[in-house]
Amino acid sequence: MNDATGTPILRVEHVGMKFGGLTAIADLHFDVNEGEILSLIGPNGAGKTTAFNIMTGFLKPTQGRVLFRGRDLSQTRPNEIARLGLARTFQRTSVFADDSVRDNVLIGLHRHGEEEGARGLLDRLFPTPGARRAEAAVRARAEAIIDLVGLSARADEKAGSLSYGEQRLVGFALALAVEPKMLLLDEPVSGMNASETQGFVRLIRKVRDEGVTILLVEHDMPMVMEVSDRIVCLNYGRLIAEGPPAAIRTNPKVIEAYLGKSAAKLEHREPAHA
Structure with missing residues (x-):
């Protein structure tokens, strides 16, 4: 069950990020409500990991700001952000192997x-x-x-x-x-089999039920659709859709971003009359 209060714990306010002449993120804006599981999706190169790195202080945006529990994080170092209660995992495992x-x-x-x-x-x-x-x-x-x-x-x-x-x-x-008060999970089920993924879905829900807000980046779409309260979709660094899983699943802009224009048209063409 979603216990989100509707009060934003994290606000991404018109964030942009350029690397030289390349725009990685353009005017990204969305809220994460306290107590919800929100997924940030998009095809490869959409800007998802760049957005995570901005939220956790590893990158400073060229425009806009990120607020965590009302505090502007623009001048805050990653370790200080973690101390405030905003923690993250990474795409690659970061364990002490020995x-x-x-x-x-x-x-x-x-x-x-x-x-x-x-x-x-x-x-x-x-x-x-x-x-x-x-x-x-x-x-x-x-x-x-x-x-x-x-x-x-x-x-x-x-x-x-x-x-x-x-x-x-x-x-x-x-x-x-x-x-943490909030966890940012970067492709957490990468490398997991189906059974491990289902176990992780249960784990995420349990952690959320203990009062931790979750922001998730993941390419496993069935998992995203199952676990998310809301989904935000990026393409080429821009927000193209936001809403509950049922709405995102049928959104023509999302389908086009993942599958191309021809596939989007096929998905939404009217059935032929007998």
């Missing part, structure tokens, strides 16, 4: 804790009873995250030895370690 799944998540939790000032130098050098209790709490949190993503049976294995789909779950767990 460390166990558990240690990967612990690294993420400790980094977040240290950035928040949760542990001082003396606590690390001379653990006090309070510091030991805090460490136990961190480990319990790690186990809970690992269980949530379904990797408890693999917790002691090196992350690099897992399948590509499972490594993407580790990356998802690392994103959860920063306790």
